[in-house]
Amino acid sequence: MEQHSFVLPIILLWVLLSGFVHCQTPAVVKIGAVFTFDSVIGRAAKVAIEAAVSDVNADPRILNGTELRLIMEDANCSVFLGSIGAFQVLEKGVVAIIGPQSSAIAHMISQIANGLQVPLISYAATDPTLSALQFPFFLRTVPSESEQMAAMADLIDFYGWKEVIAIYVDDDYGRNGISALGDELEKKKSRISHKLPLPINFDLGYVSNLLNGLKVFGTRVYVLHINPDPRLRIFRVVYKLQMLTSNYVWLATDWLSATLDSFSSMDKTSLSILQGVVGLRPHTPDSIQKRDFASRWIKMQREAMLKSGLNSYSLYAYDTVWTIARSIDEFIKVHKNITFSSNINLLGGEATEIQFDKLKVFDGGSHLVSILLEAKFTGVSGLVQFNSDRNIISGGYNVININQMAITEVGYWSNYSGFSVVPPETLEGKKENERSNLNLDQKLNNVTWPGGKTDRPRGWVVSGNERPLRIGVPKRASFVEFVTEQHDTHKIEGYCIDVFMEARKLVPYDVPFTFKPFGDGHSNPNYDALVKMVAEDVFDAAVGDIAIVTNRTRIVDFSQPFATTGLVIVAPIQNAKSRINDDFRGPPKRQLVTMLLFSFSTLFKTNQEKTVSPLARMVMIVWLFLLMVMTASYTASLTSILTVQQLSSPFDGIDSLIASNWPIGYQVGSFAYSYLTDSLYIASSRLVPLASPEAYERALQQGPTNGGVAAIIDELPYVELFLSEQTDFGIIGQTFTKSGWGFAFQRDSPLAIDMSNAILKLSENGDLQKIHEKWFCKMGCPGEMRHDSESDQLHLISFWGLYLWCGIFSLAALLVFLFRTVCQFVKYKRRQNEPPTPSSLESSGNHCSQVIYNFFDFIDEKEEAIKKIFTQFDNPSGQS
Known part of the structure; x- marks a missing residue:
């Protein structure tokens, strides 16, 4: 009984002592730091880290009763030495490592940290790939x-x-x-x-x-x-x-x-x-x-304690120590102690300076990482808080x-x-x-750029003469008015070339260039291949009628279009005007003469009853003649307008042409082939390649039943040039796939923007139209043949000759009338035999005025007499 009473107090004492030992916080917590001491960032970071550790140990609110001990190793800008330094601090039982500042070293040490489950917190390693899930123990107090x-x-x-x-x-x-x-x-x-x-x-x-x-x-x-x-x-x-x-x-x-x-x-x-x-x-x-820390830094500089100035990484390094200290404080409050365990995989190493059996796994490493990620406080660098990628919020x-x-x-x-x-x-x-x-509303203050200028630099220049702009030019075998290389002189010329040369003059800098012909000159080259060469940097730019490729490709950039284009259908046409004209009875000239003779006879019969003055009859005859001519002419013009535009064709557009199963021609090298097969799903067996305008004419004349084609689908400028010399063919239906010709450049080429502005200026000042007329209006502009009906239409100006003769005749009649009237007035005054009066002799001016007044009175009296004559004609019996 006495023996049992002695054992019981011993057991109780052992339990109390054991509980006291487990509840006591550790006296020392070790953290490591691995970075390059002698570097721009390292020199400042070393001072900041040491200052932060000192401040933490001096603050009773953090780790009260526990010393934060710092163990530092120099990585010396080497992945190898940095790895060795990491092992050296880890074997001393650190719970976290600060650093490194090098991203390359951070990749290696992160692998070591993963194995020992020790958090690695960097204040300077900014490589974005360190945020990968591959490195769960890596955090950073600097933005990625x-x-x-x-x-x-x-x-x-x-x-x-x-x-x-x-x-x-x-x-x-x-x-x-x-x-x-x-x-x-x-x-x-x-x-x-x-x-x-x-x-x-x-x-x-x-x-x-x-x-x-x-x-x-x-x-x-x-x-x-x-x-x-x-x-x-x-x-x-x-x-x-x-x-x-x-x-x-x-x-x-x-x-x-x-x-x-x-x-x-x-x-x-x-x-x-x-x-x-x-x-x-x-x-x-x-x-x-931040201001207090900066003042403290300046003081240390004055005391020659450090030579480096305060940079952003100094602030991040200082806050990194505080982040770790706060998290360790929270960790100890939960776990009361810090423990390590052996890793069987690390044992068995040979005897070296690094004793692998001393490397222990931090049992609470994962929990400490969780606490670190929940940190939120305001430090000298601002708000310290981590995002989901384990980076500090920027x-x-x-x-x-x-x-x-x-x-x-x-x-x-x-x-x-x-x-x-x-x-x-x-x-x-x-x-x-x-x-x-x-x-x-993004805004920055004025920047002074290199050279002392405040205007934004363009940011690029055209390469010098040692590397001129290489321009791919298609060597066309047909429709050479657009662009080609002359066989004898090897000179590059054409409409597109002239547009480029004029636009180049409006670009606000010199553009050295050299033309690079593309094609054999015997057949039209493939434009899709040319554009691909531009995209692959075989050429820097391509000049030529790139056409609809503007809206189809995304591998290059295009300038402002300088010509409107699009696919149209060309086919033989039959004008219906001749059949409608057959409905008229007799030749038009004979009809007009008959109408005029009938009008004149009626006019003379009417004038014998009504008109007294022969001059008035003559003037009336002239004006009625003019009226008849204009009426007949406008009737004929209206008939022409209503009939000449009615063209006869077996189909009326692209849909009916596709449904017909007839062969369709296209220009060799054009994008039309790929468009017809890939977009309109026309069988390639129906498509007939044609190489020249002569081939166009021959194939259309032969027709689909004689080895030719029913229609040709080509771009509008080529068709207009072809129709300017042909009258038996015309455009059927509407233009489809509208777009424009431009110059092709590599993607994001800034020259494309300046060339576009230059082309717009050419269009505004009329130079673009002049270039068009130079190449395509030598024998009449393309497309005018399709509007010949307008030249056949009558306008008011068409009768200027008749107007002139009618005006002359009317003026002559008026002058004759005035002359006769003046003569009658003189005779009338002589018959009156009026003696001169003193008032009439006062002045010649008054005399002239009186004569004029008397003349107009005479005309009025004569007009009254004429009216009486007309009254007598209207009422010959004298009835009132």
């Missing part, structure tokens, strides 16, 4: 590169550039970042025209040769995505090669801002070689914490411009408001509809 490349693509699109050249370091960071940029540019219908990778350890001679080779390309917008470089070696080469002139645009990712922010004040003279460069800097909102970017040895902020970018001159945090609180309006 995909976010920055979205901002860069928006910047390129904001200034209207469609092509850029990407220069990047050839590692995971560079390759994957530029790949993300290409994806973002594709959304904006822009592209990276050339990608130029650089070795990680490049020399200046290599860079100089590479940049010299860029001058042959027309694109002048460069995106530079490399590692931070305190010596700015690439820009020194750029400056030496005179590639910072007004024709160039240099855009840099945030490596440049990190480099410049790390400069000491005495080093900023290096900005002189960056005149006009535009870059991005991660946006960190202004706050009390605060946006500042757009910076180097001008006159100073860094100027010209605006801000965020993924919800685009570009503005207002910080993103100011816009974040606005309502959704207000933000939508901001997206429509």
Whole structure:
């Protein structure tokens, strides 16, 4: 009994002691840091990380009673050494690793972190592929590169550039970042025209040769995505090669801002070689914490404790330590302790500096990652909160411009408001509809570009004489008025060539070019093949009647159409006018003479009763003659109008032609064949290739029953030129597949826009029509034959001769009438024998006036007498 009473207190004491041990928090929690100490980002990050660890240990609200101990290893810019450093900190029992700053090293250490289930939190590795599900233990307190490349693509699109050249370091960071940029540019219908990778350890001679080779390309917008470089070696080469002139645009990712922010004040003279460069800097909102940290940083600089300036990655590194510390604090509150277990797969290693049996799996690693992803607090870099891809939610970017040895902020970018001159945090609180309006009104302050200009650079130039624009020209064998190469002189000429040459004069820069004939000259070349050559960069541009390809292909871009075209049907026609004219009785001239004689006899009979004055009768006869001629002529013209346009054909359009099963002709080399077979599903056995206008005429005359064709389907300009010399054929039905001829360029070629504007100017000033008349109106413009009926129609101007004779006759009658009247007036005054009065002698002026008044009185009296005569004729018996 006594023995049992002694054992029971011992058991109770052991239980109490065991519970006390398990409830006690660890005295030390270790975290590791693997990064390159001697680098632009590493020098600043090291100071920030050490400062953050010190601040955490000094704050009783975080890890109260537990020391946060930091173990750092230098990766020395090497994947191999970085991996060794990761193993060295892991064997010391760390619960999280900070870093690395290199994306390439992060890929390797992430694999190690996965195996030991230790969270890896980077403040600088921005490779977008690190967000893959392959790396569940990788997080980062810096925005992913995909976010920055979205901002860069928006910047390129904001200034209207469609092509850029990407220069990047050839590692995971560079390759994957530029790949993300290409994806973002594709959304904006822009592209990276050339990608130029650089070795990680490049020399200046290599860079100089590479940049010299860029001058042959027309694109002048460069995106530079490399590692931070305190010596700015690439820009020194750029400056030496005179590639910072007004024709160039240099855009840099945030490596440049990190480099410049790390400069000491005495080093900023290096900005002189960056005149006009535009870059991005991660946006960190202004706050009390940030200002206090910046003041503390400046104080350490003054005390010579550090040489690097404060950059964005310093802020991210500082907040990374606090994020880990807060999460460990939450973890300990739940688990009370931190435990590791052995991994059988890691044992059995040979004796080396790294003892694999010391590597333990962090039992609570997955839970700590979950706590980290739920973090949300405001740090010196702004809001610290992770998204679903385990990246910190981006605060946006500042757009910076180097001008006159100073860094100027010209605006801000965020993924919800685009570009503005207002910080993103100011816009974040606005309502959704207000933000939508901001997206429509993108704005940045003025930028000073290379060369000191503030006007937006065009962003591209036409290649120089050493690499002229190569223009593919079809060597046509028929319809050579449009474009061809002369066999004897090898001169390229034609309507399309003249349009190109005139449009080139209106382009606001010189366009060196050379013609590249396409085809054998014995048959018309295939235009689809020519366009494909343009798309595949065999030619830079194609000149010729590209025609309907404008609306059918998406592999090239086309200029503004300079000629309207479309497919039409040409067939033999029969004019119905002759059959209708047979219904008239007698020849038209005999009918007209008979009508006139009848009218004159009736007129004379009427005038014997009514008209007294012979002059009046003569004038009336002339005007009635004119009336008769006009009436008969317009009757004949109306009959012609109603009959000449009635054309007889076995079919009336494309639908009835398709249903007829008759053979159909088409021009060799035209797109008509593929259109008829692929779009209209006409059997290829019905289609007959024809090579020339002579072949057109022969096939149509033979007809479908004699080895010819029932109709030909071709483009309108060719048909108009063919019909200008033919009267037995015509266009049946309406034009279909309407489009226009243009010049074909490679996709997104900026020259296509300027050429389109030039063609519009040619159309507005009338030069385009003059070129058309030069080539197609030597023997009458094409298409005029189809409108000959208009020339046969009568207009008022058609009777100008009759009008002239009637006017002369009427004027002569009037003059005779006046002469006779004056003579009668003189006789009348003499008979009166009126003596002169004193008033009549007062002045000659009054005398003339009196004579005129007397003359008009005489006419009035004569008119009354004439009226009495007419009254007597009307009432010969004198009845009232």
